[in-house]
Amino acid sequence: MEININSIEEKLGYIFKNKEILIEALTHSSFVNENKMKAYESNERLEFLGDAVLNLVIGEYFYKKYPKDLEGSLSKMRAESVNEKVLYVLSKKLKLGELLRFGKGEIKNGGRNRESTLADALESLIGAIYLDSNFDTIKNIILKLFDKFLKEDNFKSFNIDFKTKFQEQAQKKGLKSEYKLVKEEGPDNDKVFYTELLLEGEVVGFGKGRTKKSSQQDAARDAFSRKGKDFG
Structure with a gap:
């Protein structure tokens, strides 16, 4: 499958210098297994990095926005903002499911629409942008991407029973x-x-x-x- 790189770059407002790292971010482990690639060529390592970067950016946002809130309150807001449902909704807006490289079996099992898979893919993408640029660049992209959730506290609605x-x-x-x-x-x-x-x-x-x-x-x-x- 050929990935439409221009499409995701346009949605993100960011042009990758290293296109290979973008492709890696969009490569699911099922594709790697099916094509007998090396395990580390999937997006799982980038997901690990992206998760750390995302938590730092969102954590800093709440730290500065609520200067009198204590650690417990800040941790709760951060957890509510970067949970799987929020990441899934944002990944759907970016249409990541259409761009990811999957194995045939994973496609048949609904991988393109699986909440956890798309949430992980967004974290991988964040990790890729961080490595391709710098902290300030990915910070601006994340805050723009999460803008409505953060400013309007929409993230709270994803955690209501x-x-x-x-x-x-x-x-x-x-x-x-x-x-x-x-x-x-x-x-x-x-x-x-x-x-x-x-x-x-x-x-x-x-x-x-x-x-x-x-x-x-x-x-x-x-x-x-x-x-x-x-x-x-």
């Missing part, structure tokens, strides 16, 4: 809610569950996830986004 929140609101209003599993897809080791959330028998939310619990959380999140202040 929507299922519990929905149940509490329903009980307050004397309404009956229930979750209905409507579909399962994929092999036993890589299933996707689809769930409907019903309120008084009416479908108010739809979700999907790798577990039944996560699909229910997604359905509750969807219900809140649809009903807004009427149920918030």
Whole structure:
């Protein structure tokens, strides 16, 4: 598979001097295994580095933004900002799933849309940019990429227990809610569950996830986004 380098560089606003490191960042271990490459030629080492750089940049951001907050509060905000769901959403915006080099088996198993894989790929990309440039450059790219999550505190919405929140609101209003599993897809080791959330028998939310619990959380999140202040 030929990678559209221009496309990702345009989205990032950064031109790689070393194109090989970009290709490495977009190379999944399944591609390496299938093509009998060296294990270190996958993006896993870059993922390790990118994770460290990302935590430093976001940690510094909160340290400066909240000068009176203590370590516990700062750590919590950082963890909420760089968790898998946030990284997944940002990687989808960059369309990383379309650019990654996978083995054929991984593609069949839904690798291009797997949350953990895309989150890891974004960290690999961050590691690659850091090595190709310098700390200030990758810092600016990260803060631009995370801008809306950080400035509007949107990262907090990715860590709310929507299922519990929905149940509490329903009980307050004397309404009956229930979750209905409507579909399962994929092999036993890589299933996707689809769930409907019903309120008084009416479908108010739809979700999907790798577990039944996560699909229910997604359905509750969807219900809140649809009903807004009427149920918030």
